[in-house]
Amino acid sequence: MKELFPKQHVMGFGFSLLLTVVALAVVKFDMSFNMAFxxxxxxxxxxxxxxxxxxxxIGESEDKKTLYTTILYSVFVGVVTIxxxxxxxxxxxx
Amino acid sequence: MKIDSSxxxxxxxxxxxxxxxxxxxxxxxEIVLFATLFTVYFTLQTRTGSGPNGAEIFELTPVLWxxxxxxxxxxxxxxxxxxxxxGNKKAxxxxxxxxxxxxxxxxxxxxxxxITYVDEGATIQTSAFLSALMTLLGTHGAHVTFGFFWxxxxxxxxxxxxxxxxTANKAFIFSLYWHFLDVVWIFIFSFxxxxxxxx
Numbered sequence: 001m002k003e004l005f006p007k008q009h010v011m012g013f014g015f016s017l018l019l020t021v022v023a024l025a026v027v028k029f030d031m032s033f034n035m036a037f038x039x040x041x042x043x044x045x046x047x048x049x050x051x052x053x054x055x056x057x058i059g060e061s062e063d064k065k066t067l068y069t070t071i072l073y074s075v076f077v078g079v080v081t082i083x084x085x086x087x088x089x090x091x092x093x094x
Numbered sequence: 095m096k097i098d099s100s101x102x103x104x105x106x107x108x109x110x111x112x113x114x115x116x117x118x119x120x121x122x123x124e125i126v127l128f129a130t131l132f133t134v135y136f137t138l139q140t141r142t143g144s145g146p147n148g149a150e151i152f153e154l155t156p157v158l159w160x161x162x163x164x165x166x167x168x169x170x171x172x173x174x175x176x177x178x179x180x181g182n183k184k185a186x187x188x189x190x191x192x193x194x195x196x197x198x199x200x201x202x203x204x205x206x207x208x209i210t211y212v213d214e215g216a217t218i219q220t221s222a223f224l225s226a227l228m229t230l231l232g233t234h235g236a237h238v239t240f241g242f243f244w245x246x247x248x249x250x251x252x253x254x255x256x257x258x259x260x261t262a263n264k265a266f267i268f269s270l271y272w273h274f275l276d277v278v279w280i281f282i283f284s285f286x287x288x289x290x291x292x293x
Binding site: 003004005006009012013016017020023024026027033036037040041043044047048051052054055056058061062063066067070071073074075077078079081082085086089090 | 105111114115118119121122123125126128129130132133136137154158161162165166168169172173176177180182185269270273274276277280281283284285288289291292293
């Protein structure tokens, strides 16, 4: 039975539950919006990293350099799309 | 077909390795797809017209349940792939079945959430905010629904053909897809629900 529950996966699961509880702090406690947004950003990115590294084993195959490049490039395109659109349509520039 | 037995079944042939690589490239495209949907949501978030805003319709309890179910299902499918690597077909299938049931539970709560919104007069046509919200949530939910049927199809193949380089490869690629949906949900949970509840 024990060999079915590798330590790395159990730890990853525990860590992702912990991150969810930490993220919940933003609705349970009174804090500034910037502080809350910072906490959400950190916990969400940490969750994504837990999934990619511990569960999806992105670094296990010989293609790992290409995989990291592909995923980071996609994230870059996604972030530019989001921030660029907000910059052009919401925040504006003075 | 050259089989390298030092590698797990799903990586054991050149074709298998390339299929896994290709699926990661597809996930890259999915990241960009969801980024555009988040873009629309963030842009139209304040355009609530005469309808409700996020803080008025979001309910924390069902959202927490959805998060818990999806996180747990991501964990159990990880265990399923591990069981597959140690050649335990029974345990692998059990973990995949648990994963799919948790996915169904998630979908049940999400459907109930949508019905509640519509009952409250918050439909996809009410405001730009709700259109963007439901497109984002709906696209994720449609992925989970598709994943459910995909997972069932893989279970049928593993049950019938056993674990071989082909079925192991399919099961592993499906696990990547399922973990990815969990990642997308984490961003929805954080930047749609939690952020919506505080602003």
